[in-house]
Amino acid sequence: MALIxxxxxxxxxxxxxxxxxxxxxIDIEIEKGEFIAIMGASxxxxxxxMYIIGCLDSPTxxxxxxxxxxxxxLDDDELSRLRNQRLGFIFQxxxxxxxLNVLENVLIPTLYSPETGNFKDRxxxxxxxxxxxxxxxxxxxxxxxxxxxxxxxxxxxxxDPEIVLAxxxxxxxxxxxxxxxxxxxxxxxxxxKTIILVTHDPETASFANRRIFLQDGRITAQ
Amino acid sequence: MDAxxxxxxxxxxxxxxxxxxxxxxxxxxxxxxxxxxxSLVFIVAAIQxxxxxxxxxxxxxxxxxxxVRSGFGDKSSVRRLTYRIDLKDLENxxxxxGIRAASYLLLKQKRISVESEARNAYAVAAARxxxxxxxxxxxxxxxxxxxxxxxxxxxxxxxTELAKYFFGSSNPLGRKIKVSRTTFTIVGVFAPKGKLxxxxxxxxxxxIPIKSYRKFVEPEYRRIFAIKLKLEPYADYDHVVSMVKxxxxxxxxxxxxxxxxxxxxxxxxNIFNWTLSLYLGLASLVALFISGFVMSNIFFINVKVRxxxxxxxxxxxxxxxxxxxxxxxxxxxxxxxxxxxGSIIGFMSIKWITPMxxxxxxxxxxxxVLAIAFSSVTGLLSVLMPARAAxxxxxxxxxxSRL
Numbered sequence: 001m002a003l004i005x006x007x008x009x010x011x012x013x014x015x016x017x018x019x020x021x022x023x024x025x026i027d028i029e030i031e032k033g034e035f036i037a038i039m040g041a042s043x044x045x046x047x048x049x050m051y052i053i054g055c056l057d058s059p060t061x062x063x064x065x066x067x068x069x070x071x072x073x074l075d076d077d078e079l080s081r082l083r084n085q086r087l088g089f090i091f092q093x094x095x096x097x098x099x100l101n102v103l104e105n106v107l108i109p110t111l112y113s114p115e116t117g118n119f120k121d122r123x124x125x126x127x128x129x130x131x132x133x134x135x136x137x138x139x140x141x142x143x144x145x146x147x148x149x150x151x152x153x154x155x156x157x158x159x160d161p162e163i164v165l166a167x168x169x170x171x172x173x174x175x176x177x178x179x180x181x182x183x184x185x186x187x188x189x190x191x192x193k194t195i196i197l198v199t200h201d202p203e204t205a206s207f208a209n210r211r212i213f214l215q216d217g218r219i220t221a222q
Numbered sequence: 223m224d225a226x227x228x229x230x231x232x233x234x235x236x237x238x239x240x241x242x243x244x245x246x247x248x249x250x251x252x253x254x255x256x257x258x259x260x261s262l263v264f265i266v267a268a269i270q271x272x273x274x275x276x277x278x279x280x281x282x283x284x285x286x287x288x289x290v291r292s293g294f295g296d297k298s299s300v301r302r303l304t305y306r307i308d309l310k311d312l313e314n315x316x317x318x319x320g321i322r323a324a325s326y327l328l329l330k331q332k333r334i335s336v337e338s339e340a341r342n343a344y345a346v347a348a349a350r351x352x353x354x355x356x357x358x359x360x361x362x363x364x365x366x367x368x369x370x371x372x373x374x375x376x377x378x379x380x381x382t383e384l385a386k387y388f389f390g391s392s393n394p395l396g397r398k399i400k401v402s403r404t405t406f407t408i409v410g411v412f413a414p415k416g417k418l419x420x421x422x423x424x425x426x427x428x429x430i431p432i433k434s435y436r437k438f439v440e441p442e443y444r445r446i447f448a449i450k451l452k453l454e455p456y457a458d459y460d461h462v463v464s465m466v467k468x469x470x471x472x473x474x475x476x477x478x479x480x481x482x483x484x485x486x487x488x489x490x491x492n493i494f495n496w497t498l499s500l501y502l503g504l505a506s507l508v509a510l511f512i513s514g515f516v517m518s519n520i521f522f523i524n525v526k527v528r529x530x531x532x533x534x535x536x537x538x539x540x541x542x543x544x545x546x547x548x549x550x551x552x553x554x555x556x557x558x559x560x561x562x563x564g565s566i567i568g569f570m571s572i573k574w575i576t577p578m579x580x581x582x583x584x585x586x587x588x589x590x591v592l593a594i595a596f597s598s599v600t601g602l603l604s605v606l607m608p609a610r611a612a613x614x615x616x617x618x619x620x621x622x623s624r625l
Contacts, residue, residue: 056537056617077541084539093624095534097236099243104235111232112539155538 001068002029003163003194004053009062011048011217022048023059024217030196032162035189037197037208044214047167050198054087054165055079084112088156088164092171094148096140096155102127103136106155113159126154130184146177153184163194170204182207237551244524251520251556252563254513255600259564259593260571261506266589267572268498271581276491278416278582280484282424284357286459288466289482290315290449305445306478311470312449318465320457325355327448330440334428335400336388343384344427345401347435353412355450358429363395363410366431374434379410381425401428404438459483510596514604517556521549521608525615532612533620542613549609550602557601561593568593 011023022045030036040046051057052064055071064071066082074082083089096105103123110119127133130150140148149169156164166185170178186207189195199205213221241248283289292305309326316324328347333340350371352358358365365379378399385394385408394408406428415424430439453462463483470479525532532545540548569585576583 051618054537056621077543080536080539080541080544083537089534089537091534091621095530095537095621095624097531097534099239100236104232104239107232108236108535109538111229111236112535112541112544159539 002065003032003034003067004028004030004196005063005065006053007063009049009052009059009064011045011052011057012060022217023052026062026214026217026219028212028219028222030194032194033189033192034210035186035195035197035208037199037205037211038214039199039202039205039211040214041200045217046198046200046214049214050165050167050196053196054089055083080112081114084109085115085159086161086163088159088161090149090152090156090164090166090169092168094140094145094152094172096148096151098140101137101139102132102143102151105140105151106158109155109159115159119158123154123158126157127151130154144177145173146180149173149177149181150184153181157188161193163196164188165196165198167198168200169197170199170201178204233551237548237555240528240548241552241555244527247520247524248556251517252560254516255510255557255560255597256564256567258506258510258513258600259561259597260567261502261509262596263565263568263586263589263593264571264575265499265502265506266586266592267568267576267584268502268579268581269495270584270586271576272491272494272498274582274584276487279487282416282418283482283484283487284452285484286453286455286457287355287483288451288453288463290451290466290470291480291482292445292447293478293480305447306474307449307470308445311473311479312446314469314473315449315451315466318451318462318469320454320462320465321451322454322457323351323355323452325349325352325450326446327352327356327450328432328435328440328446329427332401332439334384336397339388341387345435345439346427346429347432347439348429349432352432353429355452358415359413361411361413362393363408365410365412370431372433374437375431376404376406376434376438377409378406378428378430379412380408380428381412381423382414383423383425384428385411387426399428401430401439406430406434406438459485510600513560514600517553517601518604518608521553521605522611524552525549525608525612529612529615529620530622530624532615533617533623536615536617537621545613546609549605549612553601553605553609554598557597558594560601561590561597564597565590565593 006026006028009023009026010021013020013022026049038046038049048057052059058072066086071079097108100108103120106123106127107119124133124136127136130153132147132150132154135143135147140151143151164185169181169185173181182204185195185197195208197205197208205211210222212219290307290311292307312324312326315321326349329344331342332345334343334345348366350368353365361382363379366377370377378401380394380399388394388399389397394411397408398405399408400406412429417423451466453459463481467481470481535545535548568589572583572585
């Protein structure tokens with residue numbers, strides 16, 4: 001059974017009387033441990049697809065099974081728990097909370113976790129792995145773009161999710177930092193995490209094992 | 223570290239730092255709520271102060287007594303500072319059925335001196351039953367013997383404050399004291415009587431037997447400042463009061479005298495309390511309402527500005543309830559800080575303003591609890607709508623709001 005199974009996913013947005021169909025029947029199956037890149041030009045619907053996979057948005061129609069479970073049957077609290085426990089997010093704009101230091105930012109998901117554990121030590125170890133062990137007390141404004149994204153990666157991993165979703169994670173980074181970030185994602189994939197990457201950049205996508213191309217809300221190639 | 227403890231610590235850090243991040247907005251919300259609280263604290267103090275004032279007046283009057291004080295005539299008369307009531311009034315009032323004893327208060331400010339030390343103080347004339355009717359109690363030495371009321375002894379009793387002023391801790395009994403140019407011997411000290419509501423002390427007075435007073439202090443007198451009546455225990459109090467008013471009205475216009483009873487004091491202060499509570503209560507409710515409104519709007523701005531932060535918190539697993547808690551905790555923190563700041567401002571205004579209003583200064587410690595309760599309720603009510611709005615934000619739009 002596939003870890004993620006999307007069938008006939010459609011997403012329609014309403015703007016006044018106008019209907020904008022962003023996704024027009026997407027079928028994808030993603031297996032556990034895959035590193036998949038969803039590619040496409042701007043406006044192709046790739047981010048919308050990622051939001052649906054990440055349970056941040058729900059499809060207008062179609063079915064989404066996560067580990068065999070129909071996501072549409074879950075209520076808001078269950079979806080929150082799902083995002084907290086099984087999914088990790090990395091965004092182009094990092095979304096680090098500006099008034100919290102690196103360590104606090106990394107620990108924020110644990111605030112919403114029902115699990116107990118030694119999160120502080122785990123955060124320290126993970127930050128060391130991405131060479132930020134010395135910057136735990138720094139504010140995001142004191143970090144470079146690459147460092148910020150590495151903090152965001154550690155934040156996505158603090159609750160040890162199975163799936164990491166990365167939306168243009170290198171979009172704001174120079175080539176060296178981009179490479180570092182992608183190498184970390186590759187390493188995570190080798191450790192067993194399922195990585196779903198959204199990018200328009202072929203070089204970034206080259207780190208993935210499988211690529212899906214989207215155009216005008218449809219998959220054109222897998 | 224225990225995970226729950228870590229979570230609690232992280233939550234508090236997150237709340238405090240979020241508020242610290244926007245000092246201007248936080249300060250604005252804080253000052254709004256603290257001004258509301260300050261007025262609330264002030265009202266409680268004013269009400270407690272005026273109640274204390276009522277109690278002290280009632281205590282000064284003594285139980286089962288009536289005080290008839292001289293007025294200063296009606297408005298059309300030239301406002302001479304002479305008293306309007308006299309000994310004939312005392313004679314008339316004495317005979318009302320139910321009156322056990324009556325005496326009068328006659329006093330004049332004089333230059334009092336002991337050796338080279340001098341100050342102004344009231345010299346009071348004591349008629350035969352004055353000390354009894356006006357509830358004076360001996361503290362040191364003695365009061366006057368009956369024969370001393372009919373002769374002209376140069377003796378006096380003084381208040382504790384006057385004793386302390388001239389003699390410090392040494393014994394004043396037997397010492398000489400000068401009233402104007404006449405030297406008197408101190409035979410006693412009366413027990414402290416406290417202060418008048420106006421703040422004037424009753425213990426820096428000097429009391430002289432009536433005949434001596436007339437001979438050496440103030441030879442010419444006809445009018446008196448006040449009459450005090452003590453009632454028999456069986457007397458119908460209200461009936462006696464109305465009789466007193468009737469008797470006085472026979473010789474005087476209504477502006478010539480004021481009849482003061484514990485009941486009139488209570489009534490007056492009740493009206494005063496009500497008016498004060500109503501006006502200040504309304505003012506403080508309006509202030510709290512406005513501060514709640516200001517706070518609510520500031521939190522709406524917060525939600526708008528921090529939409530992406532709410533988006534990311536939701537993305538990484540915050541439930542709607544968790545988002546509400548974040549904002550509620552921020553509002554409660556501001557409210558409690560506002561209650562503290564408001565109480566300090568309130569206490570400061572009690573210190574400076576109540577003396578100007580002639581109300582005894584009371585620091586109502588219980589109002590601190592009231593302040594925290596009121597500000598928490600205001601904070602809670604004002605944040606509910608913005609917090610609910612925050613929890614219902616569309617996650618994707620919220621995240622995109624930063625782009």
